[in-house]
Amino acid sequence: MSREIRPSQRAVKESSVDVREADADNPVVTLSDDVVTLRPWSRDDAGFMAEACADPAIRRYNGVLDRLGRPTPPLSIVDAEAVIDQFALNWRAFATTQTPSGVAFAIMDARSGDVVGCCGVDDWSKADVAQFGYWIAASARGRGYATRAVILLTRWLFELGAARVFLTIVAENEESVAVARRAGFVYEGTMRSHGVWQARRCDVMWFAALPLEWTMRGPDEQT
Numbered sequence: 257m258s259r260e261i262r263p264s265q266r267a268v269k270e271s272s273v274d275v276r277e278a279d280a281d282n283p284v285v286t287l288s289d290d291v292v293t294l295r296p297w298s299r300d301d302a303g304f305m306a307e308a309c310a311d312p313a314i315r316r317y318n319g320v321l322d323r324l325g326r327p328t329p330p331l332s333i334v335d336a337e338a339v340i341d342q343f344a345l346n347w348r349a350f351a352t353t354q355t356p357s358g359v360a361f362a363i364m365d366a367r368s369g370d371v372v373g374c375c376g377v378d379d380w381s382k383a384d385v386a387q388f389g390y391w392i393a394a395s396a397r398g399r400g401y402a403t404r405a406v407i408l409l410t411r412w413l414f415e416l417g418a419a420r421v422f423l424t425i426v427a428e429n430e431e432s433v434a435v436a437r438r439a440g441f442v443y444e445g446t447m448r449s450h451g452v453w454q455a456r457r458c459d460v461m462w463f464a465a466l467p468l469e470w471t472m473r474g475p476d477e478q479t
């Protein structure tokens with residue numbers, strides 16, 4: 257079975273959003289702007305995921321931390337396979353609920369097919385508020401992949417009915433703050449001492465987008 261969600265007028269201009277379902281229980285969602293393609297993770301990507309997630313910044317900003325802000329050990333390939341299996345289960349749940357929670361996309365360079373990063377929906381609340389996160393492998397940063405992925409993911413979440421989409425970003429993470437701003441997210445405030453890293457408290461910033469006011473830079477505009 258195949259289904260296409262009609263993109264909005266803005267989406268037609270800036271990207272194509274193509275949603276396919278391999279079958280009713282096992283949806284395969286792909287989103288693309290012809291430079292970046294988002295598609296579900298496959299077990300074949302486990303080696304890439306394990307290697308990329310050994311990066312100190314990904315361990316700090318996307319990894320699991322203990323009470324003192326110490327990261328868990330780097331992922332093995334077996335660990336990465338388990339993470340990918342969980343994503344697959346969450347995609348199957350999405351087929352039933354139509355609310356994506358815990359689903360993640362591999363971010364791919366559309367031309368080469370190389371996987372360069374990850375973006376995923378951490379939560380979709382009962383009030384239709386979605387939160388997501390992202391990372392790009394260290395060797396693929398500085399090329400706009402994250403900004404494009406955030407725009408594609410945000411548009412998809414609005415098309416699914418999200419009333420609000422938000423990000424929380426450690427205040428020291430300037431690269432991620434720049435992604436949020438470039439992708440049209442509005443800074444809403446700072447939660448002081450909300451996070452902890454290596455036994456030191458840190459501030460966390462909120463950014464959000466609302467469907468009726470969301471505007472972003474064109475995909476080829478630089479900072």
Ligand SMILES: CC(C)(COP(=O)(O)OP(=O)(O)OC[C@H]1O[C@@H](n2cnc3c(N)ncnc32)[C@H](O)[C@@H]1OP(=O)(O)O)[C@@H](O)C(=O)NCCC(=O)NCCS
Nearest residue numbers: 313314317390391392397398399400401402403431432475
């Ligand atoms: C945060 C993170 C994803 C940002 O990655 P990034 O590569 O800097 O972001 P983008 O992919 O949007 O690329 C932006 C850069 O590409 C440039 N660029 C080139 N073409 C571009 C385009 N079409 N659109 C946007 N930027 C473009 C920008 O000018 C910018 O360069 P600059 O850093 O020299 O200013 C990355 O640093 C990362 O993975 N960090 C560790 C994990 C993390 O922090 N995750 C987020 C947790 S909240």
